[in-house]
Structure formats: C-alpha cells, structure tokens
Amino acid sequence: MEKCRISFLPEKVQVTVEPGVTLMMAAAEAGVEFEGPCGGRGVCGKCKMNIIEGETTGQVLACQYKVSGDLVVEIPRQEVYLNRKTALTEGDWEIETDPGISKLKLQVEPPSLDNQKSDADRLLQALNRPAKLRLDALRALPQALRAEGHAVTVVLAGDEVLAVEAGDRVKQGLYGLAVDIGTTTVVGSLVELTGGKTVAAASAGNTQNIFGADVISRIQHAAKGPKELEQLRRRVVQVINRLSEKLAVSAGIAPREFYQAAIVCNTTMHHLLLGLDPRYLAPAPFIPVVTEMVEIEAREAGLGIHPHAPVYVLPNVAGYVGADTVGVIVSTGLYNVNKSVLAVDIGTNGEIVLALPGRLLTCSTAAGPAFEGAQIKCGMRAQAGAIEKVKIEDKVSYEVIGDVAPKGICGSGIMDAIAEMFRVGVLESNGRLATGERASHLPESIRERIQGTGPQASFILATAEETGGDPVYLTQKDVREVQLAKGAIRAGIEVLLEHGGVSPADLDEVLLAGAFGSYIDKNSALGMGLLPMVPPEKIRAVGNAAGAGAKLALLSRKARQQAVEAARKAEHVELSTWPQFQEAFIRFLNF
Ligand code: FES
The missing domain is CATH 3.10.20.30 (Beta-grasp domain)
Known part of the structure; x- marks a missing residue:
C-alpha cells in the first residue's frame, strides 16, 4: 500500500x-x-x-x-499558562543570592593610534581580572563597544565572559530560568538573579505524554532505539523553550537574556531531557546512568536561552527518587533537621521523605497522574475554569479558578471532592458510589446528583446549568484512580515510618508538597486517608517545593552544594523489596 x-x-x-x-x-x-x-x-x-x-x-x-x-x-x-499564583512565584525568600553569575558595567578605553590593543584586550583591561571571552561575546564585542561610547555590560560566569551588551544594562537585571519537569506538567519560572525575585511563572503539559502517561511507558518508548529517545528528548525541550518564550514576553526581554538555568525532575525525566538511555531504570535493580549533578551549557541541552548559559540539572538519589525530591529537601531545609519531619510530594509519582536527626530516608510510589487532573474524566490543570475547592452540605458548593463558569476539576478540587463525598456518605469506605437504596440517607438535593449505577455511576459537582455547557462530574472510575494514587502514597508513608522506627505520633511536622500543594486542604488530605492521623496543625502545605528547590539552586551556589550533599546523604528505601508495602497498599485503598 x-x-x-x-x-x-x-x-x-x-x-x-x-x-x-x-x-x-x-x-x-x-x-x-x-x-x-x-x-x-x-x-x-x-x-x-x-x-x-x-x-x-x-x-x-x-x-x-x-x-x-x-x-x-x-x-x-495548546496553551502555555501563565500561572495565576503558581507556587513558584510564592515564597520569595530572603536569601543571600550568590548565583555564580553576575553583570558588570565597564567603561572601556577607546582605541587610538597610541593604543592599538584589540577590543578584547581593552575589555579585559577594564575588567581588571583574567577572564576568557566566549566566541559569542567576541562576535558581539566590536558593535557593543562602539554603540554607546565604549560603555558595555558584561555577563560573567566564573572566569568566563558569556556575553557583552552595549551600554549600562545592569539596571535591567540579570535573569535565569528555574524549571520543574513533571511527568504530566512542566513549570517554568523566570527569576531575577541579583534580587532573587520571581518575575513570572508559567506551566504547560509535558507533551511526552503521547507516549504514555507514566514514566514506565516513556522508558519503554525510549528503549526502542535512539530515534525514539530523541523524540522524547525533543518534546520536553520544545515545552521548556515555549515556556521560556512566554516568560520572556511577559518580562519584556528575549529568552537569550536568560543567562543561567536550574532544573529539577524525576530520574526518568532527567534522563530523557539529557538524552541518556533510561532503559535500565525500569527493571530491577532500577539503575540510573548518573546521580551526580549534571552541569552543562544550554546549547548542549538544546535550550533556547543564552547558548552558553550554565544549566544545573540537580542530582538524583536513585532510579525513582530524583532531583525533584532533592529540590524538596533543599527548599524545605530537610537536609539537616533536629526533629522528625515527613514530606510528601504529590505528582504523577509520589515521593516521600522522612527527615530525622542525622538521617534522610526517601522512597517513591507510582501514584499515577490522578492528583494532577490527568486520567480523570473532567480533570484539568489548575487554570481558569478549574474547580479547586469543593464543599458538600445540603448542596454542593465549589470555588473556581479565575471566577468563570466551571470547565473541569483540578487536583486540589479532586481531593476536596473525594474527601467531602466520603464525609457525607456519597462514597462508601470501599470507594463505591452510593446508588439506589444505599443513597437513601442522603438529602434529595445530593441524591439527585448521583447518576447511573455500578461502574457507570457518577456524581455531578457542577450541573450543565451551572457550567453553561457540559456538567463537571466524577465517575466511579475516577474514584478508583484516586484510590490507587492515595493507597500507593499512604502505603509508602507507612513503610518509610517503619523503616525510620517512628510512628505518626512521633512526627513533629508533615509537609505537603506538589504543584498544587498550596491549595490542598489539609483536612481533605486527612479525610481521604492520604496522610496518617496527625493533628491538622502539624500539617503544612509548602506548594511546589521541588520547583522552589530549582529556584534556590539557580540563585545560590550554597544551595547547589546542599543539593549535592543531600543527594549523597539520602538513604533510598526500595519499596518493592518490602512485603509490607503491598499489604499496606491494599489496606489503604479504602477510605
Ligand atoms: S490521548 Fe487520545 S484520548 Fe487520551
């Protein structure tokens, strides 16, 4: 044919x-x-x-x-979303910025018949320290020098001049890019490197998802050969470049003016970004190509920022505990605590950290993308039109992002909805939607929202009248997806606590992280059994702590060093070798 x-x-x-x-x-x-x-x-x-x-x-x-x-x-x-108040824009810490890169204004001596030194020599003389000029900087140098009376601004990384710009550009600021590559969503943040302020944040779906929603299917695709690995690499680079363009426009600069980047991601995303063969991550003993921090130039990774910009890809801990977890550890200060803190990062993979005095235990569970709104019938990312909070009394009330009619439901909304449905009895403890006789205890206004029976049952959160289009609902299958995700995370928590020799009562603090971590209702997380029973006041939502780790690594050499040390110090608990994990998983499937 x-x-x-x-x-x-x-x-x-x-x-x-x-x-x-x-x-x-x-x-x-x-x-x-x-x-x-x-x-x-x-x-x-x-x-x-x-x-x-x-x-x-x-x-x-x-x-x-x-x-x-x-x-x-x-x-x-397909849209790139400038986030309403993405967690990455929050928590602009008071940190001493030391990004390892700087901008300097120089007044260079003009040439004359008495001073026939080259442009580069005169620039280095004004710089007054030994440095190497990159070819791009040399190419820009003659015009830059002569455009504004030999006043120029140089961008210096270590002893290398990356770029030369005409005139005084110091006041314009020095910009860098922090990226959190999730299996489902990629979040980028534009950060001013001298003051540490996040100028803008944006997110987009990880378009690698056409090859599968989870890391295993992506690994399987990449393992088919170099062409397939390249397809995956190219797709994630495209997304980062599109985010960079959007961020640059919002700040009125060009992506080429991003002079440094720091990236966190899980180990599979890390390998795919760098074009490293991920096939040995999938079968036991789950071996990564590298765990140490990788430092490259932007052009080597294909990133559309300044070609010589240093890019720091944070270190991994193990095959399924990646740089994103290291980001969480760095941004929450867990690398060195004198108390017992549990941190749960909810994404397509649920990574768990237990920090104890002198110890850092980590593990990872395959939660699936339900909490990110993927594989949920009416699921969507946290953007305008997403139901983000749900309350069920005699009626269903909800909050929608962007003050518009609801279009779907995002992670925090899903968690709220499930917790509320269970609390009022729309859901039974085994996760079955109460239909027919079993729903007779519910008020009519709630009962009429339960449609269909058995596997076809669903619960309407927003009616067609309220949405002005299709209703927004959760199906029995959606509930099952959430059960699997929460069962896996909760079982991982139990195993880690056991491994660390502590009980929930011993925990001083529980940190809830995730791209939507700031919006999770801690009572919902407790109500649905995602977290062990601890007093709600011990739970703190820390937002996108992995992305915050990328931001810190972008801003501070010390934070990069902490990341390296945290990755080396972390003990990885391999859940598949613990029979208790499977038992706990089955136990915690129920609400
Ligand atoms: S990717 Fe085609 S229906 Fe989901």
Missing part, C-alpha cells in the same frame, strides 16, 4: 507514514507539539485534531484515528 502524506497545520510540517499508523504517532514522527494526557488509550478525549482535507473530515481523536490516505490536519493550539 502507498504511504500517506500528512500535513500538520498551523506549523505546516509534513510527514510520510505507513497506512495504519495513528494520527498521533504521525504527529510525533513529524515532531509537532501537542498532548495526549491518557497516553493514547482513547479515554481522556483530549487529543482532538481537525482533519480538513482527506478521506474523512472533521474532528477525530488523534490517538485512535488510523491514517489510510493523504491528510491535511489542523492541531488546536
């Missing part, structure tokens, strides 16, 4: 594929950017594309549609 030529708009990219290939894989082959949150299983309905020319026309699910002829396809634009 003849090959099919597929053209993707608006990027105008073409690719030729064998008939029978899905539209999603054709788009992946073409390198165009879009998401498939359920990993192409055909259940999330979020990979819609528009066929405008071809054997059929109209909207299709790209992961399900198999091509059989030439097509012209339009991909709906």
Whole structure:
C-alpha cells in the first residue's frame, strides 16, 4: 500500500507514514507539539485534531484515528499558562543570592593610534581580572563597544565572559530560568538573579505524554532505539523553550537574556531531557546512568536561552527518587533537621521523605497522574475554569479558578471532592458510589446528583446549568484512580515510618508538597486517608517545593552544594523489596 502524506497545520510540517499508523504517532514522527494526557488509550478525549482535507473530515481523536490516505490536519493550539499564583512565584525568600553569575558595567578605553590593543584586550583591561571571552561575546564585542561610547555590560560566569551588551544594562537585571519537569506538567519560572525575585511563572503539559502517561511507558518508548529517545528528548525541550518564550514576553526581554538555568525532575525525566538511555531504570535493580549533578551549557541541552548559559540539572538519589525530591529537601531545609519531619510530594509519582536527626530516608510510589487532573474524566490543570475547592452540605458548593463558569476539576478540587463525598456518605469506605437504596440517607438535593449505577455511576459537582455547557462530574472510575494514587502514597508513608522506627505520633511536622500543594486542604488530605492521623496543625502545605528547590539552586551556589550533599546523604528505601508495602497498599485503598 502507498504511504500517506500528512500535513500538520498551523506549523505546516509534513510527514510520510505507513497506512495504519495513528494520527498521533504521525504527529510525533513529524515532531509537532501537542498532548495526549491518557497516553493514547482513547479515554481522556483530549487529543482532538481537525482533519480538513482527506478521506474523512472533521474532528477525530488523534490517538485512535488510523491514517489510510493523504491528510491535511489542523492541531488546536495548546496553551502555555501563565500561572495565576503558581507556587513558584510564592515564597520569595530572603536569601543571600550568590548565583555564580553576575553583570558588570565597564567603561572601556577607546582605541587610538597610541593604543592599538584589540577590543578584547581593552575589555579585559577594564575588567581588571583574567577572564576568557566566549566566541559569542567576541562576535558581539566590536558593535557593543562602539554603540554607546565604549560603555558595555558584561555577563560573567566564573572566569568566563558569556556575553557583552552595549551600554549600562545592569539596571535591567540579570535573569535565569528555574524549571520543574513533571511527568504530566512542566513549570517554568523566570527569576531575577541579583534580587532573587520571581518575575513570572508559567506551566504547560509535558507533551511526552503521547507516549504514555507514566514514566514506565516513556522508558519503554525510549528503549526502542535512539530515534525514539530523541523524540522524547525533543518534546520536553520544545515545552521548556515555549515556556521560556512566554516568560520572556511577559518580562519584556528575549529568552537569550536568560543567562543561567536550574532544573529539577524525576530520574526518568532527567534522563530523557539529557538524552541518556533510561532503559535500565525500569527493571530491577532500577539503575540510573548518573546521580551526580549534571552541569552543562544550554546549547548542549538544546535550550533556547543564552547558548552558553550554565544549566544545573540537580542530582538524583536513585532510579525513582530524583532531583525533584532533592529540590524538596533543599527548599524545605530537610537536609539537616533536629526533629522528625515527613514530606510528601504529590505528582504523577509520589515521593516521600522522612527527615530525622542525622538521617534522610526517601522512597517513591507510582501514584499515577490522578492528583494532577490527568486520567480523570473532567480533570484539568489548575487554570481558569478549574474547580479547586469543593464543599458538600445540603448542596454542593465549589470555588473556581479565575471566577468563570466551571470547565473541569483540578487536583486540589479532586481531593476536596473525594474527601467531602466520603464525609457525607456519597462514597462508601470501599470507594463505591452510593446508588439506589444505599443513597437513601442522603438529602434529595445530593441524591439527585448521583447518576447511573455500578461502574457507570457518577456524581455531578457542577450541573450543565451551572457550567453553561457540559456538567463537571466524577465517575466511579475516577474514584478508583484516586484510590490507587492515595493507597500507593499512604502505603509508602507507612513503610518509610517503619523503616525510620517512628510512628505518626512521633512526627513533629508533615509537609505537603506538589504543584498544587498550596491549595490542598489539609483536612481533605486527612479525610481521604492520604496522610496518617496527625493533628491538622502539624500539617503544612509548602506548594511546589521541588520547583522552589530549582529556584534556590539557580540563585545560590550554597544551595547547589546542599543539593549535592543531600543527594549523597539520602538513604533510598526500595519499596518493592518490602512485603509490607503491598499489604499496606491494599489496606489503604479504602477510605
Ligand atoms: S484520548 Fe487520545 S490521548 Fe487520551
């Protein structure tokens, strides 16, 4: 059979594929950017594309549609969201910034017949210290010197001049990029490096998700060969570059003016970003290529910021405890405590840290992306239109981000909804939605929101009337996804406590981290059994602590050193070798 030529708009990219290939894989082959949150299983309905020319026309699910002829396809634009108040913009600490990079204003002596020294020599004379000029800086030097009477600003990293800009640009500030690459979501933060202020933050879906929603499917794809590994690498780099562009626009500068970056991510994302073969992470004994901090130049990673900008990819602890956990440890000060603190970072993987005097224990559980709104029927990221808080009394009330009609539900809303549904009896302790007779104890106003029966049952949070479109609801299947996620995290906590020889009563503090960590209601987390029973006043939501760790590493050499030490000091507890984990997982599936 003849090959099919597929053209993707608006990027105008073409690719030729064998008939029978899905539209999603054709788009992946073409390198165009879009998401498939359920990993192409055909259940999330979020990979819609528009066929405008071809054997059929109209909207299709790209992961399900198999091509059989030439097509012209339009991909709906996928947004980068400038976050309303992303946790990364919060907590601008009072820290002594020491990013290891600086901007200096120099007045360089003009050349003359008496001083025929080269531009570079005269610049170094004004700098008054030995330094090496990068080729890019040399290229910019002659024009920069002569544009504003030989007044220039140099960007200095260690003993290297990365860039030369005309005139006094010190007041414009010195910018860097902090990135938290999650399996589901990528968050970027633009930080002014001298004052430490976060100028803007933005997030976007991790478009690697077309190859699977979890790290194992991504590893499996990458293991097929170098081309597949490159597909994954390119996709995450595209997302970071798009975030950089959005952040740069919001600050009125160019991405090239980001002169440093720090990145946190789980170990799989780390390997995929760096193009390292992740295949030995998947089977026991789960071996990473490297755990030490990787320091590279932006251009080596393909990042669209200043090509020579130093990029610090924070160290990993183990195959499933990555730099993101190290970020949590650094930003919350857990690398050195004299009390007992439990920290839970909720993402697609749930990483848990138990800090005890002189000890740091870590483990990781495969929670799945339910708490990030993925694989949930009406799930969405925390952006305008997402229900973020839910309360159920005689009626259902909720808060929506952005003061608009609800469109879906995000992680904190899901957790609230489940905790409330369980509290009032819409959910039974085994996670079954109460239908028919079993719902007779509920007020009519709540009972009428329970639709369908058995696996088809669902609970309406926002009616079609309230949304002005489709209702927002949680299905029985959504509840099961949340049960799996919370069962895994809670079982991980139990094993770690046991390993550390402490009980919940011994804990001085419990930190709840995650991209939506600031918005989690601690009573909901307790109510649904995600956390062990501790007094609510001991629980503190610390927001995106992993991303905050990236920000600190961007701003401070000391923080980078702490990250290196924390990764070396951390003991990793391999849950798969603990039979108690499986027992606890089954026990904690129930609410
Ligand atoms: S339905 Fe296609 S990726 Fe989810």
